[in-house]
Amino acid sequence: MKAIVRPRAARDLDALAQVLVRVHAADGYPVEGVDDPHAWLEPPRELASWTAEMNGRPIGHISLVAASTSDDAAAVWHRKTHGDLDTIAIPVRLFVDPDHRGIGAASKLIAASHAYATDRGRLMVFDVMEKDQTAIRLYEMMGCKRIGTIQHDAGDGTTHPAAVYEAPQAMQQPRS
Numbered sequence: 762m763k764a765i766v767r768p769r770a771a772r773d774l775d776a777l778a779q780v781l782v783r784v785h786a787a788d789g790y791p792v793e794g795v796d797d798p799h800a801w802l803e804p805p806r807e808l809a810s811w812t813a814e815m816n817g818r819p820i821g822h823i824s825l826v827a828a829s830t831s832d833d834a835a836a837v838w839h840r841k842t843h844g845d846l847d848t849i850a851i852p853v854r855l856f857v858d859p860d861h862r863g864i865g866a867a868s869k870l871i872a873a874s875h876a877y878a879t880d881r882g883r884l885m886v887f888d889v890m891e892k893d894q895t896a897i898r899l900y901e902m903m904g905c906k907r908i909g910t911i912q913h914d915a916g917d918g919t920t921h922p923a924a925v926y927e928a929p930q931a932m933q934q935p936r937s
């Protein structure tokens with residue numbers, strides 16, 4: 762069975778919030794916790810978001826946001842390139858239901874956000890926690906390159922080692 766990816770609709774949010782709670786229980790993602798899943802699913806500076814669905818049910822999600830000077834990943838990229846932050850976009854809020862992994866849902870979500878960014882002349886730059894090794898493997902398999910490391914501040918007094926990546930212009934496409 763294959764997942765399909767489409768733009769996220771408002772009606773998806775309740776189901777995605779439930780998926781997110783399961784993901785947090787399984788993987789500790791996001792490190793900030795899931796006290797208010799709906800708010801977390803609609804991040805500031807959102808450019809677009811996508812839902813992966815299977816049999817009509819949301820099973821995964823990704824958002825793409827514009828960069829700001831307060832973003833760790835944007836800061837690392839800017840120090841390296843001195844580039845304009847309006848020329849990058851940051852994929853965030855990527856997760857897939859633990860019961861529907863390994864069938865390419867995340868690869869398709871990443872590809873959809875990458876196509877959107879590329880069509881608008883934006884390079885994808887992002888950070889990923891070092892503990893999220895499945896995500897790191899996937900990004901590297903799709904051709905993303907590590908450009909730095911940071912300590913992510915979870916806002917509760919804890920910090921988490923994370924890596925900053927830049928996606929290639931032409932990304933390795935997911936298996937269909």
Ligand SMILES: CC(C)(COP(=O)(O)OP(=O)(O)OC[C@H]1O[C@@H](n2cnc3c(N)ncnc32)[C@H](O)[C@@H]1OP(=O)(O)O)[C@@H](O)C(=O)NCCC(=O)NCCS
Nearest residue numbers: 788790855856857862863864865866867868889893896936
């Ligand atoms: C990281 C995460 C999103 C990956 O989701 P996923 O839908 O299972 O990812 P994919 O199926 O696209 O890829 C995962 C694996 O399946 C393989 N795969 C991809 N497409 C496939 C397909 N069509 N058929 C079979 N396998 C496939 C990939 O090669 C990859 O292989 P791996 O086992 O070497 O890692 C998921 O594990 C998750 O939600 N983790 C917790 C949250 C998290 O870490 N988010 C990332 C934040 S940056």
